[in-house]
Amino acid sequence: MKKETLIENVRTVTPGEDLRKSAILVRNGKIAAVYRAGEPRPSVADTYDARGAIAVPGFIDVHMHGACGCDTCDGDDPRAIETIAKAKLEEGCTSFLPTTLTVSHEDIMKAARNVARYRKTQKYAKALGVHLEGPFINPACCGAQNPAHVRKPDIREVLAVAKVVPVKMVSFAPEQEGGAKFAAECVKRGIVPSCGHTGATLAQLMPAYEAGLRHFTHFCNQMTKLHHREIGMVGAGFLIDDLNTEIICDRIHLCPDMLRLVFAKRPLEHIQIITDSLRCSHLPDGYAFEMGGLKVMLKDGEARLVEGGNLAGSTLWINKGLKNIAETTGLPLKDIVRTSSWNQAIELGLGRTLGRIAKGYTADIAILDRKTFDVKAVFVDGERRI
Numbered sequence: 001m002k003k004e005t006l007i008e009n010v011r012t013v014t015p016g017e018d019l020r021k022s023a024i025l026v027r028n029g030k031i032a033a034v035y036r037a038g039e040p041r042p043s044v045a046d047t048y049d050a051r052g053a054i055a056v057p058g059f060i061d062v063h064m065h066g067a068c069g070c071d072t073c074d075g076d077d078p079r080a081i082e083t084i085a086k087a088k089l090e091e092g093c094t095s096f097l098p099t100t101l102t103v104s105h106e107d108i109m110k111a112a113r114n115v116a117r118y119r120k121t122q123k124y125a126k127a128l129g130v131h132l133e134g135p136f137i138n139p140a141c142c143g144a145q146n147p148a149h150v151r152k153p154d155i156r157e158v159l160a161v162a163k164v165v166p167v168k169m170v171s172f173a174p175e176q177e178g179g180a181k182f183a184a185e186c187v188k189r190g191i192v193p194s195c196g197h198t199g200a201t202l203a204q205l206m207p208a209y210e211a212g213l214r215h216f217t218h219f220c221n222q223m224t225k226l227h228h229r230e231i232g233m234v235g236a237g238f239l240i241d242d243l244n245t246e247i248i249c250d251r252i253h254l255c256p257d258m259l260r261l262v263f264a265k266r267p268l269e270h271i272q273i274i275t276d277s278l279r280c281s282h283l284p285d286g287y288a289f290e291m292g293g294l295k296v297m298l299k300d301g302e303a304r305l306v307e308g309g310n311l312a313g314s315t316l317w318i319n320k321g322l323k324n325i326a327e328t329t330g331l332p333l334k335d336i337v338r339t340s341s342w343n344q345a346i347e348l349g350l351g352r353t354l355g356r357i358a359k360g361y362t363a364d365i366a367i368l369d370r371k372t373f374d375v376k377a378v379f380v381d382g383e384r385r386i
């Protein structure tokens with residue numbers, strides 16, 4: 001029996017289009033039609049009146065570690081991923097990549113098994129696979145990652161994880177021994193190699209770029225700064241258009257002027273907004289916790305290492321991230337909305353099914369308050385889950 005829902009009285013914002021007073025017909029988990037203002041709507045028994053709220057393609061967060069006190073690496077807690085997925089859904093996220101930290105191989109394997117178990121139900125936001133952030137990073141650019149667990153790039157370790165759960169992305173430092181070969185091995189297997197936690201010069205990046213590396217982990221954070229005699233990874237991000245740059249859009253990790261610069265100078269189709277959220281997101285100030293053996297404290301909405309004060313990640317909700325970008329850049333929502341899901345979908349090979357509100361696409365839709373961007377409803381595979 002076919003299952004239909006009509007989302008009425010909605011402002012549909014999808015890459016390239018902003019349709020006020022529109023309606024979206026969802027049928028059997030897919031978008032069957034989008035009706036413009038004035039176009040006749042079919043009569044459907046099940047309707048959702050959005051009351052003028054905004055419908056955007058469900059967010060896809062490709063870099064996030066945790067929420068609500070749980071972390072992807074809580075291998076001994078079988079409910080950790082489900083708790084995180086529920087929190088992500090509350091942000092309007094319909095898909096995400098649980099992201100591991102630089103921890104022991106055994107701990108990464110435990111996390112992978114937990115994600116694989118959650119994927120059997122995909123009860124809340126869908127875990128598309130995992131993002132391994134490390135352990136193959138530059139020990140001098142750890143940020144809040146624990147240098148004790150840093151290892152040299154080794155595809156065998158990634159393949160061991162991939163036997164348990166799809167590995168979609170690996171953040172590593174390309175200047176490490178074997179970096180370019182590692183990038184090529186990832187590309188060959190449909191895994192996105194990403195340059196991150198890196199001290200590379202532009203020359204050190206290029207062999208990996210030539211091997212197919214096209215992604216930058218949290219652009220500007222924990223990578224070589226722009227200098228006029230060595231433009232570093234920040235310079236590379238501005239020089240090379242087709243690098244898909246992750247942006248933590250909490251206005252803390254990148255100041256508002258840097259966000260404006262990135263959105264003014266980089267092609268929109270190669271920007272991806274992320275949260276890099278930690279277990280302290282969705283929790284109040286004063287919450288303290290350990291991350292890869294390092295102590296972190298949440299104060300004034302910022303998560304910093306107790307020792308040294310490095311930023312450890314964010315507490316950001318991705319719906320608020322989109323609002324931050326809209327307010328900071330002043331760019332039209334129909335343009336920036338591609339940075340919150342479709343760009344990610346394309347890079348993950350899912351650009352024909354996820355990331356747009358258009359006929360034939362999976363009905364993954366977030367309904368946001370038109371002023372606050374608070375989440376009012378979320379549809380996953382056409383089913384209303386919030």
Ligand SMILES: [Zn+2]
Binds near residue numbers: 063065313
């Ligand atoms: Zn991270």
